[in-house]
Amino acid sequence: MYIVHRSSNEKYLVLLQNLEDQDWKKITVKQFAFNWKKLKGVYQIFKLSLDGEILGLIALSNIQAEERIEINLLAVSAENVGKEKKFDRIAGTLIAFACKEAIKNYNWEFPCVSLTPKTEIKEYYIKKYGMLDGGRQLYLEDIPLHKIIKEYLS
DSSP states (O other), rough: OOETTTTOEEEEEEEEEEOOOGGGGGOOOOHHSSGGGGGGGEEEEEEEEEEEEEEEEHHHHHHHHEEEEHHHHHHEOOOGSSOOEEEEEEHHHHHHHHHHHHHHHOSSOOEEEEEOOOOGGGHHHHHOOOOOOOOOOEEHHHHHHHHHHHHHHH
């Protein structure tokens, strides 16, 4: 999996793995617009990193009764948000990872990933990632879910 440097269009291989204890001191509210320490031990938290620098975070929960993965929180580092961002594909790669986790946990034909977006980015998620509108939540399943995996993790 890779991200793309916006100014050079160069691809960089990234790692996506569990957040480790030593990572907590690197995660600040200023950098990720949320106090992630509140989520420690509540959700599974994963980091997307490049050369040891954390560029994105995702908190997931496994909703077994509904056979889906919930994205509880997703954040991209401050320097990678907006029109002046340094790298592209961070959020998409994190979402694709959640989709792959859904397939891993629910080895069936219709894995599902959902999230409750902030109102101001709901339309962006629908257009950019092909998410489906379920009212309060957005979700991916079936063809759109597999398309995201193919686009961001292949």
